[in-house]
Amino acid sequence: DTKEKIIVTDSVFSMDGDRADLTEIVHLAEKYNALTVVDEAHATGVLGHGRGLAHELGLEKRIDIHMGTFSKALGSFGAYIAGSSDITDYIRNKGRAFIFTTSLPPAVIGANIGALKWLKHNPDSGYQLLEKAENLRSALNEAGFDTADSSTQIIPVIIGDNFAVQQAGKLLEEANIKAGVIRPPTVPEGTARLRLSVRLDLDDEEIRHVVSSVRRLKNA
Structure with a gap:
């Protein structure tokens, strides 16, 4: 009966290498009006033509917050959060860890962009x-x-x-x-x-x- 509900999960689990049942998780979230947060750290660059498990399953538009990292398959550094403008604006203004962090160096951002371009041209x-x-x-x-x-x-x-x-x-x-x-x-x-x-x-x-x-x- 809690008013605010959030379901948080990895898409690929780091110790067993297995996959979350995202289809069932999304179904439960929609049934109980909960936000979904999916960490694609170990799926980015691998599953769903590199876009992650949510994309592979066709669920990306039914998940509220997607997050992942550039430090694993993409071989760089840094991370990302993607969601609606309301959610991302809220995180920019209320997320203490983000507010007080230092921007990534330009060289790292360039490496991240380069990795994404490579992935786009090598989707398989x-x-x-x-x-x-x-x-x-x-x-x-x-x-x-x-x-x-x-x-x-x-x-x-x-x-x-x-x-x-x-x-x-x-x-x-x-x-x-x-x-x-x-x-x-x-x-x-x-x-x-x-x-x-x-x-x-x-x-x-x-x-x-x-x-x-x-x-x-x-x-x-």
Whole structure:
């Protein structure tokens, strides 16, 4: 019965690499007259021809606030918020973090614009990335590794034990593979993991190297 209601969600979750059920979230928001805020940080540049999961699902006009970052797939720095003029004017005038921040340097803004232009001319690059990620994920699954519900470029390899995942991270680093070593409280107890984030420039040989290196962890 609260008068003001807001539903806030990521579109792609950073630790499992799975996707939010935006269709159901938007349905609930419309049913209960709630604002929707969707953070496309891990979907920008990848899903929906680079525009994010909301665009891929045709929901962009039914979501009140879209936000994302230039610091991940777009390889730069800074972030954005998009919405109606009423919402963006309110944030400009009432958002303390925005009011007291410093503008981005011109070089960074130029890099952001350049990244958007590149994406506009390479709209299928995200799907090429997802194909590489699916190849890697399938190979890891075939080798018996748990990759949770990942369906994006973020692939967790669930190890479970905190000490074991630290050792696994060191072994991969020795093989020139940088994997995030993620432990509680960032993730639930018993789900410590290696976090792999696939890059578009990885070739088939490099992906095979990742798979073979992760496989060796079972014998470590």
